[in-house]
Amino acid sequence: MKGFWKPILIICMVASLAFYQAYQWAAHYYMGRAQNEAKATLGLVVEAVDQAIGRFQPIPTLIASDPAFQQLLGKNGPDGNTPYLNEKLRQIALSIGASEVYLMGLTGQTIATSNYRDEDSFLGRNFSFRPYFSEAISGETSMFHALGTTSGERGFFFSAPVLDGVEIVGVVTVKLPADTIEREWHDLGRDIIMADENGIIFMSSRADFRLRSLAPLSPDVRQNIIATRQFPVNELAPLNVATDAIGQEAVQLKLALNGVPYAYLANSRPLSLAGWHGIVLTPVETVQQQVIRTLLLAGFAAVAAILAILVFWQRRTNALQLMQFERQQREMLEAKVQERTVDLNAANANLQQEVTERRATEDLLRKSQKELVQAGKLAALGQMSAAISHEINQPLGAIKSYAANASEFMARNQLDEARENVDIIGQMTDRITDISHHLRNFARQPGDKLRVIDVAEVIDETLGIVGPQLRSCHAEVRFDRPNAPILALGGKLRLQQVLVNMVTNALEAMSQDPKPLIELGIEEREAEVDIHMRDYGHGVADEILELVFDAFYTTKSSGSGMGLGMSISQNIINDFGGALKVANHPVRGAIFTVTLRKPGFAHPNEALT
């Protein structure tokens, strides 16, 4: 806002200066123009008055040359022609625009007149007191201006002597009425004054100026006016005009009329009549009004222009501010984006590192898991070792006995019996080979890949592995074996490992049972295959159902259980894309269920090889 007032202040100052200068120019211009117009008007008016006077001047001489009038005024005196001559004068007056034309005899008495018909006709009136009579009777043509004593009308009186041969016999006078000249001034739009040699306003477009004096009259002048009865001298009140020169040909003229002050620009010019002046008055107010009107217009235009400039300036400022604001916003946004990008890059780098670490951890985990699985398997073997060694020792003992027997029979030359014993030895060896074959396979490092396996076959082989254990416990396994292969996805050795764990746990749960029984079944569903294993042991307490598959969870006394078997088993089955679950049989014992996927229903992320 601060920045807004400064230009306004400057603009106001400039505007004031401009206004002052404009006023000067306008006043000068309109004053000049008014004067030019006034001068032109004055020229026309003065010219017209001069012309009118010039036109009337020779007329009395012309009339005087008429023999009829000479005769009338001559020695013979008036005859019967007088009415005719009166009429003739009337016709002349009408034709030249004179108010009166009249003839006076030597004494100044009117003998014939154009206004003979009027009530206040000049006939018989004596005008010897008028200078135009006295001058003409002495042989001069004369001109006189006065207020008519009879008519009360102002006019120019032109007169000439009437000669009868060489003798002056009378005077003819023609009166040019002042108002016929004044009438022409009405439409000029200015006030006109014609002042005589004494400063008396004889004619004016303004009636109230007429017969007023511009300045007080001197006593001589007053005396003369009284003597010639030119004007009623008491009515010639001065206008009390004050003038100031404002140019070479112009003055500023001030006067007060009936208490009202007037100010004019006055231009004056002399007439052909000696001492007379024509004056044109232009009201100063008119000029000032023109100046003010022009200035107002110019002012309005200037204000409009200033407002337009201000609006433009304001808009430009707003636009600049908006642009600046937008630029700042953009820069802020860019800075933010950059900041975020840096953060994001850092986060990305972190994430990348985390991913790398996670991969390494996963690799480690997989490796550990593998090792764990192997360890678990070896642990299972360890658990089974007593039963296995028993299983091997038994035939070995028998082999030893049968070998001794065979040797005895051969010594006795009982070769058939000896062969029988050797055959049995062979069978026993086969059995041991069988066991070791199973165990060797079981101990092998399993592969990672999923294959299509025959679930029934895997169960058969598992039962082969745990055979010694089962026998050492006198356990019975009831396997409802299907004839056809049951195919599922998994790893043979790893599934064997799971099943061995399950059998081992079942036997341990039934360790108190003299005749343990394990039931095995296979259930085929649309996409999956379930392997159920039920025992008749103590089952799993409800509160630990969730914990059975946790690593290192065991209910067995230290030394006999690590708590890893079921945890490893569940991991193995999960790796197959299947599930391992436990439940209690409503009557007795636990039921473990291994669920495997059938081929063709492979998990989308897994490759089948």
Ligand code: ADP
């Ligand atoms: P361990 O056999 O070393 O204890 P496991 O992970 O194999 O470890 O088993 C964990 C626990 O699950 C066992 O301690 C036992 O309490 C329970 N369990 C597993 N199998 C059975 C079963 N067939 N009957 C009852 N309890 C079982």
